[in-house]
Amino acid sequence: xxxxxxxxxxxxxxxxxxxxxxxxxxxxxxxxxxxxxxxxxxxxxxxxxxxxxxxxxxxxxxxxxxxxxxxxxxxxxxxxxxxxxxxxxxxxxxxxxxxxxxxxxxxxxxxxxxxxxxxxxxxxxxxxxxxxxxxxxxxxxxxxxxxxxxxxxxxxxxxxxxxxxxxxxxxxxxxxxxxxxxxxxxxxxxxxxxxxxxxxxxxxxxxxxxxxxxxxxxxxxxxxxxxxxxxxxxxxxxxxxxxxxxxxxxxxxxxxxxxxxxxxxxxxxxxxxxxxxxxxxxxxxxxxxxxxxxxxxxxxxxxxxxxxxxxxxxxxxxxxxxxxxxxxxxxxxxxxxxxxxxxxxxxxxxxxxxxxxxxxxxxxxxxxxxxxxxxxxxxxxxxxxxxxxxxxxxxxxxxxxxxxxxxxxxxxxxx
Amino acid sequence: xxxxxxxxxxxxxxxxxxxxxxxxxxxxxxxxxxxxxxxxxxxxxxxxxxxxxxxxxxxxxxxxxxxxxxxxxxxxxxxxxxxxxxxxxxxxxxxxxxxxxxxxxxxxxxxxxxxxxxxxxxxxxxxxxxxxxxxxxxxxxxxxxxxxxxxxxxxxxxxxxxxxxxxxxxxxxxxxxxxxxxxxxxxxxxxxxxxxxxxxxxxxxxxxxxxxxxxxxxxxxxxxxxxxxxxxxxxxxxxxxxxxxxxxxxxxxxxxxxxxxxxxxxxxxxxxxxxxxxxxxxxxxxxxxxxxxxxxxxxxxxxxxxxxxxxxxxxxxxxxxxxxxxxxxxxxxxxxxxxxxxxxxxxxxxxxxxxxxxxxxxxxxxxxxxxxxxxxxxxxxxxxxxxxxxxxxxxxxxxxxxxxxxxxxxxxxxxxxxxxxxxxxxxxxxxxxxxxxxxxxxxxxxxxxxxxxxxxxxxxxxxxxxxxxxxxxxxxxxxxxxxxxxxxxxxxxxxxxxxxxxxxxxxxxxxxxxxxxxxxxxxxxxxxxxxxxxxxxxxxxx
Numbered sequence: 027x028x029x030x031x032x033x034x035x036x037x038x039x040x041x042x043x044x045x046x047x048x049x050x051x052x053x054x055x056x057x058x059x060x061x062x063x064x065x066x067x068x069x070x071x072x073x074x075x076x077x078x079x080x081x082x083x084x085x086x087x088x089x090x091x092x093x094x095x096x097x098x099x100x101x102x103x104x105x106x107x108x109x110x111x112x113x114x115x116x117x118x119x120x121x122x123x124x125x126x127x128x129x130x131x132x133x134x135x136x137x138x139x140x141x142x143x144x145x146x147x148x149x150x151x152x153x154x155x156x157x158x159x160x161x162x163x164x165x166x167x168x169x170x171x172x173x174x175x176x177x178x179x180x181x182x183x184x185x186x187x188x189x190x191x192x193x194x195x196x197x198x199x200x201x202x203x204x205x206x207x208x209x210x211x212x213x214x215x216x217x218x219x220x221x222x223x224x225x226x227x228x229x230x231x232x233x234x235x236x237x238x239x240x241x242x243x244x245x246x247x248x249x250x251x252x253x254x255x256x257x258x259x260x261x262x263x264x265x266x267x268x269x270x271x272x273x274x275x276x277x278x279x280x281x282x283x284x285x286x287x288x289x290x291x292x293x294x295x296x297x298x299x300x301x302x303x304x305x306x307x308x309x310x311x312x313x314x315x316x317x318x319x320x321x322x323x324x325x326x327x328x329x330x331x332x333x334x335x336x337x338x339x340x341x342x343x344x345x346x347x348x349x350x351x352x353x354x355x356x357x358x359x360x361x362x363x364x365x366x367x368x369x370x371x372x373x374x375x376x377x378x379x380x381x382x383x384x385x386x387x388x389x390x391x392x393x394x395x396x397x398x399x400x401x402x403x404x405x406x407x408x409x410x411x412x413x414x415x416x417x418x419x420x421x422x423x424x425x426x427x428x429x430x431x432x433x434x435x436x437x438x439x440x441x
Numbered sequence: 442x443x444x445x446x447x448x449x450x451x452x453x454x455x456x457x458x459x460x461x462x463x464x465x466x467x468x469x470x471x472x473x474x475x476x477x478x479x480x481x482x483x484x485x486x487x488x489x490x491x492x493x494x495x496x497x498x499x500x501x502x503x504x505x506x507x508x509x510x511x512x513x514x515x516x517x518x519x520x521x522x523x524x525x526x527x528x529x530x531x532x533x534x535x536x537x538x539x540x541x542x543x544x545x546x547x548x549x550x551x552x553x554x555x556x557x558x559x560x561x562x563x564x565x566x567x568x569x570x571x572x573x574x575x576x577x578x579x580x581x582x583x584x585x586x587x588x589x590x591x592x593x594x595x596x597x598x599x600x601x602x603x604x605x606x607x608x609x610x611x612x613x614x615x616x617x618x619x620x621x622x623x624x625x626x627x628x629x630x631x632x633x634x635x636x637x638x639x640x641x642x643x644x645x646x647x648x649x650x651x652x653x654x655x656x657x658x659x660x661x662x663x664x665x666x667x668x669x670x671x672x673x674x675x676x677x678x679x680x681x682x683x684x685x686x687x688x689x690x691x692x693x694x695x696x697x698x699x700x701x702x703x704x705x706x707x708x709x710x711x712x713x714x715x716x717x718x719x720x721x722x723x724x725x726x727x728x729x730x731x732x733x734x735x736x737x738x739x740x741x742x743x744x745x746x747x748x749x750x751x752x753x754x755x756x757x758x759x760x761x762x763x764x765x766x767x768x769x770x771x772x773x774x775x776x777x778x779x780x781x782x783x784x785x786x787x788x789x790x791x792x793x794x795x796x797x798x799x800x801x802x803x804x805x806x807x808x809x810x811x812x813x814x815x816x817x818x819x820x821x822x823x824x825x826x827x828x829x830x831x832x833x834x835x836x837x838x839x840x841x842x843x844x845x846x847x848x849x850x851x852x853x854x855x856x857x858x859x860x861x862x863x864x865x866x867x868x869x870x871x872x873x874x875x876x877x878x879x880x881x882x883x884x885x886x887x888x889x890x891x892x893x894x895x896x897x898x899x900x901x902x903x904x905x906x907x908x909x910x911x912x913x914x915x916x917x918x919x920x921x922x923x924x925x926x927x928x929x930x931x932x933x934x935x936x937x938x939x940x941x942x943x944x945x946x947x948x949x950x951x952x953x954x955x956x957x958x959x960x961x962x963x964x965x966x967x968x969x970x971x972x973x974x975x976x977x978x979x980x981x982x983x
Binding site: 041122154 | 467471475479483484485486490
């Protein structure tokens with residue numbers, strides 16, 4: 027052995043040095059992820075308006091883009107290049123770090139079109155695998171979630187700010203809303219009121235509605251006869267409001283404004299707006315600030331990916347495309363049950379859909395994808411076709427695996 | 442000193458410039474690759490390192506395939522030679538280790554002086570030594586002496602065998618000669634001088650032949666190149682000495698090789714004489730454990746005409762026998778057995794009938810008694826009725842001293858010894874066996890040569906009649922010569938019959954001893970003869 031070492035000492039030294047290089051610290055160590063991405067974007071792509079935030083094992087990256095959408099409603103080429111560059115920076119950092127990150131979300135929001143955003147969500151292990159040629163680029167593209175959408179909470183937040191601006195500027199639009207902003211527009215001299223937003227929290231209630239909890243600092247001069255109110259509402263007191271904005275209502279998107287204080291039965295009362303706000307669940311992934319609202323998990327990621335794959339399965343395969351039409355496909359995970367709701371009907375309205383064929387393909391796809399990700403944290407999967415008479419199948423994890431291995435047939439599963 | 446260091450460095454560079462260049466490139470590439478790796482992001486760095494084993498494996502495989510293809514198709518490897526280059530001081534064979542060739546040593550010492558004092562010699566206009574040819578039988582220490590010259594002169598020594606130059610492809614041998622001399626010249630540049638030792642020179646130095654079929658062309662071209670290179674040494678003023686060794690007769694080598702300016706000196710290295718053999722025995726016995734009673738003088742006498750290599754082999758064989766017999770040291774018995782094994786071959790017991798065995802015993806005793814009593818020069822060392830090789834029995838004899846001529850008496854004694862077996866068989870059994878055939882062949886060859894070639898017939902015929910074409914010799918002359926041959930044979934037969942008749946009790950005694958012991962060695966033979974009151978007809982050595 028020692029003879030061999032002596033004989034090939036140059037090779038041994040070379041390999042040892044290489045081994046030592048491998049022991050070197052990662053290029054982007056944990057704790058410096060944010061700085062690393064910002065530096066890469068700035069130095070290599072001249073992008074200095076990128077923002078980064080890490081929530082648990084999810085890396086959120088936000089970039090405001092001017093003109094995200096073309097007039098023909100497609101992703102603008104320049105914006106696309108920026109997104110690509112930022113995505114590349116993210117890939118470089120997440121593959122060369124010791125930070126145990128699992129997901130990344132890149133949000134590119136249009137600064138011109140209110141609330142329009144492009145979201146790229148990816149599983150970091152997929153990035154590593156595609157770089158190691160362990161999965162094909164085509165497969166990788168199917169694994170990444172791409173969403174081109176309108177963010178109601180961002181748009182709503184903008185609307186809220188517009189309202190306060192209008193109030194401060196005494197524009198005509200605000201005139202009708204003033205009584206809602208109790209009490210300064212009731213007890214204050216006209217023109218003396220000024221409201222500053224000190225805090226705002228937003229929640230996406232639906233794909234077009236948003237709820238906003240706003241904390242303000244209000245200044246006013248009491249109108250004659252209301253001086254005594256200054257003891258309760260001193261100048262610069264803090265107030266709270268709750269806004270419900272519905273961006274689908276283009277003319278008057280402000281659906282409701284609730285103030286903390288209100289006058290009733292000859293006394294000033296107050297509501298607990300924060301509690302009310304907290305009672306609502308945020309259905310959005312991206313908050314108004316452009317960052318993820320929660321730490322992502324593989325179950326959610328796979329439910330979204332599979333929903334998209336189900337849709338593309340029936341849209342991209344020529345034979346299936348001719349036989350079926352897909353109206354929608356959504357996915358979620360609740361209490362360990364993956365639920366996929368889709369609307370797949372026969373392309374020929376007069377012909378009944380072959381439900382078994384549809385479910386068989388979808389179940390097979392789900393089984394394969396969950397197996398490929400080695401995802402085990404679920405009890406079962408429910409598949410619901412809402413087209414026509416709703417049809418659903420619940421299949422346990424074990425049965426799904428059996429189905430994937432062709433050990434049980436669709437006939438054994440009850441529709 | 443500094444100048445020599447500079448020359449050596451330059452020599453090393455000239456000799457190894459390809460290696461130095463390749464090593465430098467490899468080192469630079471290693472540095473660059475490590476530098477490059479360091480600048481990679483850790484993901485790609487680890488990826489590259491992870492792929493390294495398979496990359497190295499593939500690179501090795503590719504290189505292997507390339508080398509294989511190159512060797513097979515481009516013949517790049519054929520002209521390559523494996524030269525054994527050793528620095529003089531590392532040859533490690535010292536002058537004192539050269540034993541048993543005092544005269545050759547003396548001549549060689551002179552050559553060493555010539556190599557060392559080259560500058561002095563040049564100043565006084567002396568002739569530079571170019572080549573030295575060592576001629577002699579195999580195993581007499583030609584290579585050994587050449588190595589000792591290298592050690593003594595302290596210069597590099599390149600050793601090659603003549604057969605290493607020969608190849609099926611024409612031109613390869615010549616190319617190897619060119620490379621050999623190029624290397625020697627480089628070494629001479631660095632070390633002041635170099636020795637090229639070509640063993641078995643006859644493989645390339647044989648007289649050139651010219652055939653319209655092209656046969657021998659390769660040997661010719663190799664030899665031509667050797668001649669050119671040897672001449673070139675003079676032109677380039679290089680202190681390269683070529684030592685050739687051959688056991689072929691001088692006439693075998695091409696005259697061009699032997700002319701002055703090429704192999705200037707010839708040293709004949711013969712087998713050692715008695716004193717030299719003693720030294721050789723002493724030298725090799727020192728390397729093993731041997732009994733105090735081992736008589737080196739006696740061993741040397743026994744080992745007449747044996748080369749140092751044979752003596753070395755004999756001692757090694759004796760050590761093996763001693764080990765096999767569970768002995769801690771080598772005794773006379775083992776040495777004797779080793780010599781016998783080398784001379785006579787391994788014992789091979791054949792199952793013979795009692796009668797057959799008896800006949801063999803009488804046959805061998807016939808040889809033994811005749812040799813002991815009649816032979817003027819040879820002594821009996823062993824008599825055996827154990828079969829070896831093809832022979833059913835043997836009587837092993839050796840001249841007591843180096844004799845380079847054969848007297849008439851000696852030849853007649855040889856014939857009588859050979860006939861002895863036949864006579865003994867006939868006298869005892871009244872019949873004879875075919876065991877005499879090889880004896881008769883030998884006896885007849887001697888008798889025939891005595892008459893036909895060396896003028897030893899009683900009738901006074903002198904001259905070598907074999908030179909005369911057979912068609913020119915008259916039938917009557919042939920008859921007369923053959924009659925003389927027969928006369929010699931008959932004369933010898935009578936003498937042997939008379940002797941054995943007279944010494945029949947001695948014969949019977951030996952037969953009895955042989956049948957009992959199967960083998961009798963020198964001391965036992967001597968004792969029996971002494972007991973029977975018999976002695977050699979020559980003076981015993983002291």
